[in-house]
Amino acid sequence: MLKLSKADIEAIADKSRFYLAETEKDDLTEFLSNILDYFDKIDDVDTEGAEPAAGMGDADSVMRDDVALPSLQRDAILGNAAYTKDGFFCVPYIWGTGK
């Protein structure tokens, strides 16, 4: 039996901010259920006592002095946005209606 239902897939898709076609839902239900079956094999291993790894680098917590440094140019950053106005990014109204 598959480990995930179509409703599970719809919930994860919503969290991932995707619209899914019905065929995609079927494909993902099967794919993710298979991955979870595959992942079951790690249940064989006793991992109690092992610290979860967060990263592999030397650095632990990196801080720098709180001083202003040169930043990127505003217009160059805005140049990659689809809609901008007066130096701001534009989105549709969040509350109410309008343009």
Add this chain to the structure above:
Amino acid sequence: MELYKLTIHEAARLLDRREISCTELTESIISRITDVEDRIGAFITLDIDRALAHAKFLDKLGPAGYEKTALTGIPYGLKDNICTSGIKTTCASKMLENYVPCYDATVYRKLKAVNSILLGKLNLDSFAIGSSGETSYYVQTSNPWDPEKVPGGSSSGSAAAVAADEVMFSLGTDTGGSIRQPASFCGIVGMKPTYGLVSRYGLVAFASSLDQIGPLTKDVTDCALVLNAIAGYDAMDSTSANRPCPDYSACLVDDVTGIRLALPREYFNSCQSDEVRSQVIKAAQMFEEMGAVVEEVSLPLSEYSVPVYLMLSSAEGASNLARFDGIMYGYRPDGANSPEEIYKRSRTEGFDANVKRRIMLGNLALDSGKFKNYYLKAARLRTMIKQELDKILGKYDIILSPTTTETAFRFGVIRENTLDKYKQDICIVPANLAGLPAISIPCGFDSTGMPIGMQLMGKAFSDGLLLRVAYTFEQNTDYHIKRPMLHRGDVNAV
């Protein structure tokens, strides 16, 4: 002389003696690209005019006008997930089709500083998620050794371009083998340096605790030269290692006397190809004859490395790729009436099916109800896998294995929605999970003429020793000299 065939160190010598000019070298490479790019499909963005102008500028300045290093005047390519100010960086996706970064990745800044000549941006699996090179939104890269076979991935264009002599070197990125596997499939050298050795600033992140930028080159000597140019501490990457780097070229010594090599039986037993297994064993025997100590070992946790990698890389990927929402950059559909609709339509239309699958898996692993059983368990197992590798590397200098369990396969044989493709990564993902350096070098050909790669993996920051052992093998074999037959001028083919 066909200059495009040269290695970096050969070309640098000629440039140094002023026997050739930067322009002549760049023109030779451009002519090669014109001849073979239709067949290879390595580039997403090719900027020949810019490259030629750069070469002419250097020639006009003359050697007194700039600081000269081995990479000065050398034409190269960058994987298209490495940010280049003013040049599109697409990640081979529809999402970033028109994205032009306004800053340089540190590796690109460093290569600019030594006046290497950028030819263009190279193809990849979309967002560097994939292992066959088949998921690019733009172009299908072919394996230079057989046009019906994949180049490997995700650094597909980076590997194929070097193998086809379209660039003298390239940079790729390796999250779970994405430099080493295509290097192996294309018969070249590919190295994932120790985590933290090369800055990730300006790399479009897939899985930040696993990603590493590294060189793809024609031989080990070139690999050391490129690593010299890109390694080193960078304050812009909080995981950058703040420690001195050796001169990697000085590590190239033709001697493996007393070097201890471990051969994990689990890696060899996973081989789907007997030819791959026997050729790598033959290489190990050669090391033994040259004075190395070679012993079989066991890494019992190996079988868990692929599921652990899959879970953790997907979780980190889902988190990193959450930034693509259509507001500040990237694809944005017309006619969306709310921010929520912009987010959803941008992501639905801008990401391909393969990327969506991994984001979905990642968000499933991070789901509060499943976090403990999936993400946390995988993170604990990652620690155990690292400890197991560290223990073996306490007794041995290097873990030697095949890079891939088979040679390059045909297009379309792997169904993207199955698990098969992930299971082939057993030898390559442990280096990423444990942050270790690993290099793939050519060690033979199978009966169909496809290259076989051997992987050397070492302790953290033993990158120089890996290069030394790889160099010794290369000095005593000629696999790295052989090139695919792509054009009537190619006479080097096997």
